[in-house]
Amino acid sequence: MKKISVLASLLFAYAAAFAQQSAPVEMADEMRSSGKIYVVIATIVIIFTGLAIYLFSIDRRLKKIEKEK
Amino acid sequence: MKFIYQTWWKVLAVLIILYTLIAGFLFGVPTLPILHETIRNTYFHVPMWIAMFTVFTISVVYSVLYLNTGKEEYDLVAVECVNTGTFFYVLGLITGMMWAKFTWGAFWSNDPKQNSAAIAFLLYCAYAVLRNSIDEEQKRAKISAIYNIFAFPIMVVLIMVLPRMTDSLHPGNGGNPAFGKLDMDNRMRVVLYPAFIAWSAIAVWIASLRYRIRLIEYKRNEIN
Numbered sequence: 317m318k319k320i321s322v323l324a325s326l327l328f329a330y331a332a333a334f335a336q337q338s339a340p341v342e343m344a345d346e347m348r349s350s351g352k353i354y355v356v357i358a359t360i361v362i363i364f365t366g367l368a369i370y371l372f373s374i375d376r377r378l379k380k381i382e383k384e385k
Numbered sequence: 386m387k388f389i390y391q392t393w394w395k396v397l398a399v400l401i402i403l404y405t406l407i408a409g410f411l412f413g414v415p416t417l418p419i420l421h422e423t424i425r426n427t428y429f430h431v432p433m434w435i436a437m438f439t440v441f442t443i444s445v446v447y448s449v450l451y452l453n454t455g456k457e458e459y460d461l462v463a464v465e466c467v468n469t470g471t472f473f474y475v476l477g478l479i480t481g482m483m484w485a486k487f488t489w490g491a492f493w494s495n496d497p498k499q500n501s502a503a504i505a506f507l508l509y510c511a512y513a514v515l516r517n518s519i520d521e522e523q524k525r526a527k528i529s530a531i532y533n534i535f536a537f538p539i540m541v542v543l544i545m546v547l548p549r550m551t552d553s554l555h556p557g558n559g560g561n562p563a564f565g566k567l568d569m570d571n572r573m574r575v576v577l578y579p580a581f582i583a584w585s586a587i588a589v590w591i592a593s594l595r596y597r598i599r600l601i602e603y604k605r606n607e608i609n
Contacts, residue, residue, distance in 0.1 A: 340416075341416040341417060341418055341421065342421055343416055343421060343422055353410055353411070356410065357406065357407055357410050357411070360406050361403060361406055361407065364399075364402060364403065364406060365399075365403070368399040368402075371395075371590065371591070371594070372395070374594055375392075375395070375590075375594060378594060378597050378598065379390075381601060382597065382601070
């Protein structure tokens, strides 16, 4: 129990040290909190999945041609 | 060479890249002035260069193998690796310019890193010109293999060494460590390093597809 309380207090001190950082740097926190970053992720994932499937299909067609030889 | 006909590593590379696409946008990143969220570009801009280095290195290995054995296939591997590498080179340059516009203020600010990257790009354009200017097959293969072996270390010096010896805006230059404690932390490393491996694998995959097409063309010409 003592160990846990020491750990908790240390963790709290750690968080406090971070909270003291000066001049906050602007990040796209709002975009993430409103959930719209997931739209971007979905878009790039769809694009990359499409490209990957395309590459696989080229690979398959090549395999067929190679077998004909 | 059986490796390039297998599927497992291609699937693995695609899955790892999908992971970096998702984690690259969702995981936490250091909050740094000027960079802001563009620090996530690291996950996509730098792997282009790593992929380029991977295929260029393979190309040099096969150029050496060609000079040792005289096997025509090795020359075909070398040239297709250079072609794929040049493609990733262009992607790296363009993404770098894009990033520079919003962090350094201009697409091209004649930074040592940018200038030497442009010069090194010309080196590999010269490789393509050299190849296409020689009709005789064996001569072409031999000369371009030797050129490739010389071009590679010069490219590495131009991109990795010279800009680091002067002041540059690019991280990793002028005593400003890239991937150092200042601009990276472990949250970024768990995305960045898998991205290096996976994009390299994608580059090798594309190069291998191009090689297989070229091999078929080569064999068809041989019969005639």
